[in-house]
Amino acid sequence: VRDRCSFPRSIIATSRGWCVDPAKAREWIGGNIGNVTTAAPNRKARCALHLAFTCEGLRKLGVSDKVLGDFSLEFTGGMVDPNRSRRLGDVEANDPKNWQWGVPGKSYPDVVILVYAAKEEFDAWDAKVKGGLWGTAFREIYSLSTVRTDDLEPFGFVDGVSQPTLDWDRSKPVKAQNTTEYTNLSALGEFLLGYPNEYGRYTDRPLLDAGDKRARVLPLAEDVPGKRDFGRNGTYLVLRDLRQDVSGFKTFVDDRSDHDQEKAHVLASAMAGRVPADQHIIPPWPKEPPLVKEPPWPKGTPPWHAPGAVDNPKWVIPPGAPVMPLCRNAIDGVGPKLKDAWLDQFTFENDPDGTACPFGGHIRRANPRNADLPEGTRGWIGRLLRTLGFASRHAHDDLLSSTRFHRILRRGRAYLAEEDKEASHERGLRFIALNASLSRQFEFVQTSWIVNSKFEGVDEDDPLIGGRTKLMTGARVDKFTRPQDSGLECRVHDLPQFVTVRGGAYFFMPGLSALRYIADL
Amino acid sequence: MTPQSNIVIHAPIRPGARGDLEKLLESMNLPAYPGMADPNNDLVPFGTFGVVHFARFVIVDDNTLKDFALVGLPVPEYPITLAFLCDFDGSANEFMTDLVDNAKAAAGLRKIFAHCLGFEPGSDLLVWMKQHRIRPAAPYVNWIGRTVLQVHKEAELRAALQNELTQYVKDHPNAGDDIRGVRNHLVRFAHENPNLLPVSAPTPIGWWICNWLHFAIIPVLLAVPWLFAVDDLIVRPWLLTFVVAPFGLLAIVVFIWLTCIATATFALLIALGLMLIPFFILYPLWLIPLLAVTVIFAVLLRWYEKTEPEAIARQTAEHDNALADLEDHDVTNQFTVVGSVKPSTFRLVLFVVIMWATNYGARHIYNRGYLTRIQTIHFAHWIFINDKRRMLFVSNYDGSRHAYMDDFINKVGWGLNFVFGSGVGYPRTRWIIFDGAKNELRFKDSNRNHQIATQVWYRAYPGLTAFDLARNTRVRKGLQRRWMRKAKIRAWLREV
Secondary structure, eight states, rough: OTTTTEEEEEEEEEEEEEOOOOHHHHHHHHGGGGGGGOOOOOOOEEEEEEEEOOOOHHTTTOOOOHHHHSOOOHHHHHOOOOOHHHHHTTOGGGGGGGOOOOOOTTTOOOEEEEEEEEEEEEEHHHHHTTTTTHHHHHEEEEEOOOOOOOTTTTTTTTOOOOOOOEEEOOOTTTOOSSOOSOOEEEEETTSTTTOOOTTTBOOOOEEEEETTTGGGOOBBBBBSEEEEEEEEEOOEEEEEEEEHHHHHHHHHHHHHTOOOOHHHHHHHHHHSSSSTTOBBBSSSSSSSSGGSOOSSSSOOOOOTTTTTOOSSOOOOOOOOOOOOOOSSSOOOTSSSHHHHHHHHOOOOOTTTTTTSSSSOOOOHOOOOOSSOOOOOOOHHHHHHOOOHTTTOOOOTTTOOGGGGOOOEEOEEEEEEHHHHHOSSTTTEEEEEEEEEEEIIIIIIIIIIIIIIGGGGOSSSSTTTTOOOOOOTTTOEEEEEEEEOTTTTOOOEEEOOOOOOEEEEEEEEEHHHHHHHHHHHH | OOOOEEEEEEEEEEOHHHHHHHEEETTTTTTTTBBBBTTTTTSSOOOGGOOOEEEEEEEEEEETHHHHHHHHOOOOOOOEEEEEEEEEEEEEEHHHHHHHHHHHHHHHHHHHHTTTTTTTTSSSHHHHHTTTTTSSSSSEEEEOOOOHHHHHHHHHHHHHHHHHHHHHHOOTTTTOOHHHHHHHHHHHHHHHHHHGOOOOOOOOOOHHHHHHHHHHHHHHHHHHHHHHHHHHHHHHHIIIIIIIIHHHHHHHHHHHHHHHHHHHHEEEEEEEHHHHHHHHHHGGHHHHHHHHHHOOOOOOOHHHHHHHHOOOOOOOOOHHHHHTTSSSSSSSEEEEEEEEBBBSSSHHHHHHHHHHHHHHHHHHOBBBBBBBTTTTTEEEEEEETTTTEEEEEEEESOHHHHHHHHHHHHHHHHHHHHHHTTTTTTOOOOOTTTTTGHHHHHHHHHHHHHBBOOOOEEESSTTTOOOHHHHHHHHHHHOOOOOOOOHHHHHHHHHH
């Protein structure tokens, strides 16, 4: 969790298993606690292991219904449920009935183990982790391999850029209210149970009586005296397999740009909100961004002009950068690395019309980067008027929820499923997200932002990962609008579906003490 | 402008009739969409009236009454009731007559109300409805004066303009150089198709007068103290010059400033409020009773807030799923909650005053597309039932329920505390507007626990959010303006 660059060359195999022998399974877990990767920074680590369980899995392992009942409804209910599927956009082609795994009663997992290691060491680590017991304790449903792609996802964009920084020192004010600046620094409780979240409160999780003998391995709850915290240092893990139609995407972008390479890059950049990892594009905003003169970084060549054009600078947006001018001021939780600032130091405040980054652009949907009150709200009178709904400067001012309550930690891992006979060369992403509240974080982002065909007043779903599900009225949402400075419309119609959900489930990733508790049951 | 009205018919259900009634109500819905009414259903074909914005039938059965037992109070008993709510254009009397005159709707309503106590085959439908009609303590209308017809016309207009613009840009590759020409073309296009533009009806004079008189209550109250000062000011005119005039000037400046960034009604209230400062400078003794009342109120309030028991059960999966079945089929959702008012005279009086203020604010200040920072509510009603011992709240909002709740907590948590803090089972508040909803998880539990299923829900414009409606109106208004700056034209074209 702590350091995303620990495993630059890792490959991961994610195994989903059915627990067939609970006693053996507990023994296996007990034997592996020492192997589980902790949050302690360790730059030398060359392998990692994480264990996470579905509600069913925990039940089979002997966790009592009383304890399970204290988990959130989303976790106990599971990802696959007709109402939830409707909200998450898991309908039509994404319908769980077509999934490779995660279908209740058929391929619903009890446990997922995430095994990471440098390529040459993977087999040895995998064997060590699984040991002799794995085969008798679990039956593997599906083994999900991944490929090393240097942080690129299959469409060719840099993945995993916008990540919240965790406030490990708990230095953030507990009850920050009505913030007026976007922050990338998240309260620990947004991602780990047992700590205060952005509301300054503790998210519900199972708490056991301190008198319970077995519970002695668990730490005391910070917020409720006399209780032991089963959730402490644990979190919910969302796993979704997303198949990406790479050739379909490239063909589409190419076709809609009259086979003009430069135009194609611009269209692809607008759809993602970021420039493809191997391209430059001319910025869609007319003037040179002010920060070029005063870059937020002290030294080094800003990557704003095209290679070989130093004498006659032609301003471009470099690979992987957002199609938004960067902010002059540092953003809490972005950096300190220069590269992070290039990729992440921006908000959409200067782009209320969506002429730089379209409203529908993927990164704008996934993280609208706003604050509690619109940026620029000043003084107590200003705040008061804004709170009362007045002094709005733009029709879009209050449309979106404050992002600090809706962040997720993402770990996408690309895969190339050559071994799949039905769909040879299937490519895609294993979407992994961590959050302390499934409903307020993952589900909110997915439902209200990503698949919402009314996001920021548009009439379309996400250009990259939308399912193109028509509205109840039959209105189509397979469009993509790029507002132009000229005011003239620029709309692409008939977007095909590029991303299909192939499997998924909600897991609980326990902390070490909870693992010990489970192993001792 | 045609103002919107509502009817709320509320009556107890005959014992044992609930099952049949549920089945009957279900027959009004679209087969694939639980809870979503067929606009042309056999019982009450809402779609045929052309004026109905939203309508719903709800069986009111509060499942949180047991909360009283959790805090050691006797559990009250209420009969299970049926509520029929309808928001429409025009006056309530006209609409009820239309309902009764429509043979199909009249027969359907008779069939439905036959499950209610006191409705006999020989009953006069209109009379019975009027007998069982209650008026919401506070109705909220997103945009007073926007009719169903206008909504549909403006949506059509925008679609037509969009098509025309696409075609025009195709035919004129350099259209961007002459942005005024593009607008002129669209204006001409609209004039050639006058049926695209909505025709607005004159405002009923009676409604207009009543509305202004209602608004005048607060300004008059704020101005009344000055009546006592008239004599003094005549005798000592220098007071007028040196005390009143500077504040008067300030009030005028504030009024003009606020009129630009808020609403004129709000600006007037603030300006008149400011004028109380010089009054109290001249007559400081008047502050004594005022302060005394405030202190007594504050002490009482805090005492109640601190000592009232708080018991909030966790929501159950079963209840959550039953409600979720009815949600997220369209871009807009329904919401019905029922709860009890905290059992003390203090709370009841406070709640009534708060509801009056809410009504006043919704009617005169927040009637142009936003309720404080929330732009996603179409219609909402706070309705006292059972002699003000219980409250029924209904709303029609855009987006999913979680978004609605989170939006509320973060943007108007204070407002939620204000209007719901007097309910049993609401998270503890502090000074009426603080805490409460900020206790996110308990608030969400409380909220879901109090929510009940809406058996039949009708809406006139599926697929359109309140933002869409406001945007479509902006597009139409932009078309009707005589002149626009180029930057404005560009912004307008982007919205088309």
